[in-house]
Amino acid sequence: MIKRLFDIIFASIGLICLSPLLILVSLAIIFNAGFPVLYRQVRVGRFGKEFTLYKFRTMHKDADQKGLLTVGGRDPRVTGVGYYLRKFKIDEFPQLFNVILGDMSIVGPRPEVKKYVDMYSEEQRQVLSVRPGITDYASIKFVNENDILSQSENPENTYIHEVMPVKLKLNLKYIKDKSLSTDMGIIFETFKRILS
Numbered sequence: 001m002i003k004r005l006f007d008i009i010f011a012s013i014g015l016i017c018l019s020p021l022l023i024l025v026s027l028a029i030i031f032n033a034g035f036p037v038l039y040r041q042v043r044v045g046r047f048g049k050e051f052t053l054y055k056f057r058t059m060h061k062d063a064d065q066k067g068l069l070t071v072g073g074r075d076p077r078v079t080g081v082g083y084y085l086r087k088f089k090i091d092e093f094p095q096l097f098n099v100i101l102g103d104m105s106i107v108g109p110r111p112e113v114k115k116y117v118d119m120y121s122e123e124q125r126q127v128l129s130v131r132p133g134i135t136d137y138a139s140i141k142f143v144n145e146n147d148i149l150s151q152s153e154n155p156e157n158t159y160i161h162e163v164m165p166v167k168l169k170l171n172l173k174y175i176k177d178k179s180l181s182t183d184m185g186i187i188f189e190t191f192k193r194i195l196s
Contacts, residue, residue: 108133
């Protein structure tokens with residue numbers, strides 16, 4: 001209950017404070033790549049319930065049909081404006097609406113698409129016992145995930161067998177240690193990694 005209240009307050013304040021930036025980013029996307037401004041994707045949330053996740057669109061239209069993973073900082077599917085939105089994680093800001101709606105939390109395991117969730121073991125599926133989040137331990141550790149995958153001959157295989165298991169291990173650690181102070185620490189570390 002306290003976590004949910006924190007999420008609503010934090011997300012509401014964030015949306016109000018960021019509203020001028022959100023408007024500017026929306027206009028930049030329109031002028032650079034046209035409509036739509038938002039990218040919508042179905043992800044798996046708490047208890048395995050699917051929901052629509054919102055992001056600022058950073059790729060050309062229908063680019064996700066060529067693959068779910070983004071590889072490298074200069075993936076040709078990413079627009080000019082999209083590159084910078086991804087670099088500074090600004091593309092994630094619309095997920096504050098997901099927090100308000102109750103689909104997500106500020107801090108929690110990053111939600112995956114069903115394709116990857118279907119690969120989870122019984123133990124790994126414990127990450128679905130909490131609301132997914134905008135940031136978590138794994139987001140901090142893999143802040144340069146795209147660059148890591150770009151160095152692989154088979155990015156999909158590397159993600160499934162090397163990156164995803166580490167992410168899930170960190171997510172299980174979060175569930176075990178979760179508290180308001182843990183959340184505040186993760187938020188602080190997230191901003192620090194982005195700015196650095």
